[in-house]
Amino acid sequence: MFRDRLAQDAARIQDQFDLVLGALDDLDVTRAMAYATEGGKRLRGFLVLESARVHGIEEARAIWPAVGIEALHAYSLVHDDLPCMDNDDLRRGRPTVHMKWDEGTAVLAGDALQTLAFELCTHTEVGNAEVRAEMALTLAKASGAQGMVLGQALDIAAETAVAPLTLDEITRLQVGKTGALIEWSACAGARLAQADPKPLRQYARALGLAFQIADDILDVEGDAEKAGKRLQKDAQAGKATFVSLLGLDVAKTRAAELIDQACAALDGYGASAETLKDAARFVIARDS
Template sequence: MFKEILAQDAARIQAQFDLVLSALDELDVTRAMAYTTQGGKRLRGFLVMESARMYGIDATQAIWPAVGIEALHAYSLVHDDLPCMDDDDLRRGRPTVHVKWDEGTAVMAGDALQTLAFELCTRPEVGNAEIRAELALTLAKASGAQGMVLGQALDMAAETAAAPLTLEQITTLQAGKTGALIEWSACAGARLAQADPEPLRQYAQALGLAFQIADDILDVEGDAEKAGKRLQKDAEAGKATFVSLLGLNAAKSRAVELVDQACAALDGYGAKAETLKDAARFVIARDS
């Protein structure tokens, strides 16, 4: 059931992306935007849609921030793949944007996707001015120097550090790099309903960390073809990961513990939260 809902939300998000991007002029930069917003699990967009459903928010309202967070996530991947950062040539099984076009186009496509995210989250269809302002403010914090960009900066600094990161340091790094956008996504439903997002925040913080541990595990024992990208880059670079610090079995156990924590945080919602609990279980069972 969860996978069906995830697929339905992904299809709806893609259709909305196609509609939004079709209104733009035909240029390399807009073609690159469309290219990089195709595919992927759409987990962040799903979290927006599902947390909104839990509060009875209509999909026509929730779809805008769902597409917005996927636009912002896509921007982060385009920039992360650049030669000056992770220097990846493959993403979702296809050439990365700077490989298919050039670095300048990749930078501009990422910039345009970032600003598009805020445009979508502040559309009149999203809600009243207070709701839209809260979504924009919290997204700015989650994506910038207090969130995702902070995590990316810490990650880049770790590449030239004298010693590998400690478990506490890598937890902080990943709470920004991976966790901040997942947290924003899960809390979006409560913000759309102007309700207390704290239970969803607790859920998402555990979920985001479990997601990253699962990524580290996949990097060690995953299938590159299924992942659609190069694996074992961190190990080759000597970077600390949850697997290198905890060991493979302990990392798997920690991921299970975090999923249990995530699910427990939602107990107050009763049966309405079952799909979000299934999402937490999915992130550590996925193979890509």
């Protein structure tokens, strides 16, 4: 059921992207925006839509922040791939945006996707003024210097650090870089319903960390063709990862423990949260 729901939600998100981006002028920057938002698992958008379903929120409201978080995630990938950051030439099995166009277009496309995310999350159909303000404020915190950008900055600093990161340091880095947007996505349904997001926050924090550990495992064991990007970059750069610090077997055990914690956090929702639990299990079973 989860994989079907994930595919259905991904298609719905793509349809909404086509609608929103199709209304913009036909320029290189908007073509690059559309290109950057194509493909991917859409896990963050799925978490928005599924957490909304758990709270009885209709899709017509939830689709806007679902597309918004995918726009923000796409911006982060476009900028992360730039030569001044990770210098990647492949993303989702295709040339990265700066390779297909140029660096200037990639920067502008990323900038436009970031601002589009806030526009979508504050669309009039999302809810009343209080709900829209809360969605924008929490997204700003999750994506900026208290969240994703903080994690990215710590990652850049680690590249030139004298000593490799400790386990606590890499955990803090990844809570920002990967976990912050996952947490925002999972809590979106509760915020749309003006309900307590605490159970979903606990779920998402465990899920986000397990997601990054799974990424580190895939970087060692994965298939580059399935992943659609270069693998083993961290090892080649001598960067600390959960696998390098814990070892492969312990990292796998830790990821599984985190998924158990994530699922347990949802017990209060009963059967309505089963698809979210399946999503958590998928995170450590995926091959890309």
